[in-house]
Amino acid sequence: MYKIKLYNTATRTVEPVETHEPGKLTFYTCGPTVYHYAHIGNLRTYIMEDVLEKLFTLAGYEVKRAMNITDVGHLTSDADTGADKMLEGARREGKTAMEIAEFYTKAFFDDCEKLNIKKPGIVVPATGCIDDFIKLISILFEKGYAYQAGGNVYFDTSKAKDYYRLTGHSADDLMVGVRDDVTEDSNKRNKSDFVLWFTESKFGEQELRWDSPWGYGYPGWHIECSAISLANLGEYLDIHAGGVDNIFPHHTNEIAQSEAALGHEWCGHWFHPRHLNDKSGKMSKSKGGILTVSVLEEKGYKPLAYRLFCLQSHYLKQLVFSYESLDNAESAYDKLLSRIANIKARADRENAAADPEKVNEYKERFIETVGDDLNTSMGLTLLYEVIKADMDDATKIGIIKVFDSVLSLDLLSGKAEEEEEAGDTAHLEELLLKRAEAKKNRDWATADAIRDEVKAAGYMIVDTPEGAKLKKL
Ligand code: AMP
Ligand code: ZN
Numbered sequence: 001m002y003k004i005k006l007y008n009t010a011t012r013t014v015e016p017v018e019t020h021e022p023g024k025l026t027f028y029t030c031g032p033t034v035y036h037y038a039h040i041g042n043l044r045t046y047i048m049e050d051v052l053e054k055l056f057t058l059a060g061y062e063v064k065r066a067m068n069i070t071d072v073g074h075l076t077s078d079a080d081t082g083a084d085k086m087l088e089g090a091r092r093e094g095k096t097a098m099e100i101a102e103f104y105t106k107a108f109f110d111d112c113e114k115l116n117i118k119k120p121g122i123v124v125p126a127t128g129c130i131d132d133f134i135k136l137i138s139i140l141f142e143k144g145y146a147y148q149a150g151g152n153v154y155f156d157t158s159k160a161k162d163y164y165r166l167t168g169h170s171a172d173d174l175m176v177g178v179r180d181d182v183t184e185d186s187n188k189r190n191k192s193d194f195v196l197w198f199t200e201s202k203f204g205e206q207e208l209r210w211d212s213p214w215g216y217g218y219p220g221w222h223i224e225c226s227a228i229s230l231a232n233l234g235e236y237l238d239i240h241a242g243g244v245d246n247i248f249p250h251h252t253n254e255i256a257q258s259e260a261a262l263g264h265e266w267c268g269h270w271f272h273p274r275h276l277n278d279k280s281g282k283m284s285k286s287k288g289g290i291l292t293v294s295v296l297e298e299k300g301y302k303p304l305a306y307r308l309f310c311l312q313s314h315y316l317k318q319l320v321f322s323y324e325s326l327d328n329a330e331s332a333y334d335k336l337l338s339r340i341a342n343i344k345a346r347a348d349r350e351n352a353a354a355d356p357e358k359v360n361e362y363k364e365r366f367i368e369t370v371g372d373d374l375n376t377s378m379g380l381t382l383l384y385e386v387i388k389a390d391m392d393d394a395t396k397i398g399i400i401k402v403f404d405s406v407l408s409l410d411l412l413s414g415k416a417e418e419e420e421e422a423g424d425t426a427h428l429e430e431l432l433l434k435r436a437e438a439k440k441n442r443d444w445a446t447a448d449a450i451r452d453e454v455k456a457a458g459y460m461i462v463d464t465p466e467g468a469k470l471k472k473l
Contacts (some may be wrong), residue, residue, distance in 0.1 A: 337414025
């Protein structure tokens, strides 16, 4: 089985993904916080995760992937301060938190569909898993990692093994830049401790609350992902993914909780696509004026041109969004579709079968190329190589279909414009030959008449050193 190589935040190297069970991949993705639309930055992360899942599938792995929907507990700061984002959304729109969650969960999956992002096999809202959270927190109590103070339940990070290891920084480094106005929670034994279950919180109006052994309350954000992953994907996780902002504190806390409960290492590979920013800086849902897929559509862009824009660059590089670069991506996308449509039209006319050996050879090259740390831009280069190759059209189409199972750009959806033109221009090309003959015979009247006829058909004749050429008017 082909080993896919990927940068691992935990080891800071590109290394083969070793799955716990051969041929099977368990893959967890931090899902959206559904208090607002997903912006196209969020969706860059989901596009890259989607490509990763599809690449493993193409390479023959059986992929089991789970994702949460954060509909409770994610506070405006990723630490334990600020209001619950869901509550903020509910206040903003004068609705209940559950109405907000339902509306934006649907909007998220609608956007995913437009971008050909496959829905993970397992998708669970946090509010549907309260029992799993309570079970996990109880284990953390039994094992001495959890404590109660001021009514809340906290995780004691001083007991975690190498708590900061995912960040590659020390505690002191991470405190630099912490905002002065963030009030410290005096209930915490250590600054880095975090809430597992809130009961006494400063936002008593929190709508969603449940009974628990520690009082009526609601879960912290971090416990969601650990519990949902453990409940659905088992105690060994192969890949955990999320945007780069999730490394600290979210994923750092997930590792602490999960390993404390399990008593062994939990996840082998951490995948963190970098952010998409706009020219003014970070894109954020809370900033207002969110750039969404619908905004792009309203401006006349095809959502898949945005997918191509993302695939053109490496996921470990920050990407700056501008309409000029999206214009370039859209024009490349249109050309790509039309070139493939022409190949397809010829292949359909020839009615020949693809060469399975050649298709397989290219499939392997594609897996190896993109499987070298998710090098999607090299995957696109390979696609262009196939388009230009000296190869029969049916085989080209066979290969393109395989590539598209990962790129998901609807590569076969274009219209064969060139072919229609080729049909039209065949007769004009003949006229060009007649004109050349007329010019040779100094029959200027005929040459001019032909020029007019060609012009009437919508083309101009351009005389070049290689002879006369047609140019569309
Ligand atoms: P959220 O809905 O805020 O929980 O974020 C959903 C996903 O988007 C998470 O994996 C975040 O890490 C990721 N994310 C947040 N902002 C950006 C951004 N500007 N570019 C790319 N990914 C982002
Ligand atoms: Zn998460």
